[in-house]
Amino acid sequence: MSNGIPELKVENLVVHYRTEDGLVRAVNDVSFEVQRGATMGLVGETGAGKTTTALAMMRLIPSPPGEMVSGRILFAGKDIMEYSEKEMDKVRGDTVSMVFQDPMTSLNPVLTVGEQIAEVIMLHQHLSREEARRKTCEMLELVGIPGARAEEYPHQFSGGMKQRVVIAIALACNPQILIADEPTTALDVTIQAQVLEMMRGLKKQFSTAMILITHDLGVVADICDMVAIMYAGRIIEYGTLADIFDDFKHPYTEGLFGSLPNLQKRHEKLKPIKGLMPDPCSLPEGCYFHPRCKYATDACRKIRPERTYLSENHYVECLAYQEGSGVTLGEEASHE
Numbered sequence: 001m002s003n004g005i006p007e008l009k010v011e012n013l014v015v016h017y018r019t020e021d022g023l024v025r026a027v028n029d030v031s032f033e034v035q036r037g038a039t040m041g042l043v044g045e046t047g048a049g050k051t052t053t054a055l056a057m058m059r060l061i062p063s064p065p066g067e068m069v070s071g072r073i074l075f076a077g078k079d080i081m082e083y084s085e086k087e088m089d090k091v092r093g094d095t096v097s098m099v100f101q102d103p104m105t106s107l108n109p110v111l112t113v114g115e116q117i118a119e120v121i122m123l124h125q126h127l128s129r130e131e132a133r134r135k136t137c138e139m140l141e142l143v144g145i146p147g148a149r150a151e152e153y154p155h156q157f158s159g160g161m162k163q164r165v166v167i168a169i170a171l172a173c174n175p176q177i178l179i180a181d182e183p184t185t186a187l188d189v190t191i192q193a194q195v196l197e198m199m200r201g202l203k204k205q206f207s208t209a210m211i212l213i214t215h216d217l218g219v220v221a222d223i224c225d226m227v228a229i230m231y232a233g234r235i236i237e238y239g240t241l242a243d244i245f246d247d248f249k250h251p252y253t254e255g256l257f258g259s260l261p262n263l264q265k266r267h268e269k270l271k272p273i274k275g276l277m278p279d280p281c282s283l284p285e286g287c288y289f290h291p292r293c294k295y296a297t298d299a300c301r302k303i304r305p306e307r308t309y310l311s312e313n314h315y316v317e318c319l320a321y322q323e324g325s326g327v328t329l330g331e332e333a334s335h336e
Contacts (some may be wrong), residue, residue, distance in 0.1 A: 007209035008177050011074070013068075014029055014070045015056050015067070015233075019281075027052050028049075028234050028283075032210060033226050037208070039212055040225070041213075049134075057179060059088050059095065075091070086187065092171075093120050093123070094175060096175055097177075099166050099170050103186065109155060114151055117150070117165070121135050139171065143198060145168070158191075159187060167183070171206070174206050182213055184214075184219060185214075185216075200223055224241055227243075229250065231277070239313055239314035243314040248319050285302060285304075286304055300334075308321045
């Protein structure tokens, strides 16, 4: 799958939250890798565990109540789970940066945008205030904002411009890895396209590995090389963009595509996935998706599917592809 050491490798990551309502199993044995210059889309419904996975990669899981139970997170072969908090402070914003979901709350309202970009540059690159100011203007120009606007405050910018500022902060120190959590959710379609085009260009310019967290398959098709489909804290299908869009295998992935409108078949009704994401405090036995799966059998309700590789880059967690399971996806099962 990889050529040499991947820029990012996550192995068997498990994250729990201990709450008054019980143990929340937010991330359950997640593994993936991202090569230098590649973009992986992490896709799933709200509550799938996407943001928790991203926060774990930054070592930002709040403790308590959160706990990174097990697993390894390797940046260029080095396991950050073994780093001290002081070492992690050097990594965040320098080796790996994150664009958080809401630009409205990611910026400090009482500091100019220039001060907020310069702060990251001075912290990690140890430049003088004047040098940091110069690079701040360069970063703003890079994301399509005039450098002169560095003296303005966040409230003077539109939503799309704020998102550009947040991306400028994330890229200020040329990180090796960029995690973008729903970077275009709050933007209208025109601005969304501009931001995605800008991120694509910056990724090529700096050869940055990127993880794009989204529920929008259109965005994934536009910018990603690899795709991971997440459900109830597990990656239940993983592959190249072509694998997932042209040759998907998991019934949940099928459901995601079935719920999208088809411009060639406008008369057809959408086919939403019935039911809701399971409660992470009380995950079902067997396959986590079986309560919503139209193909589910008794075996699916009892046996947890193993990861089955269909090719070097494409795997699925579904009993239908597990040798000897006796489960098929030929027809809808009865749920009576």
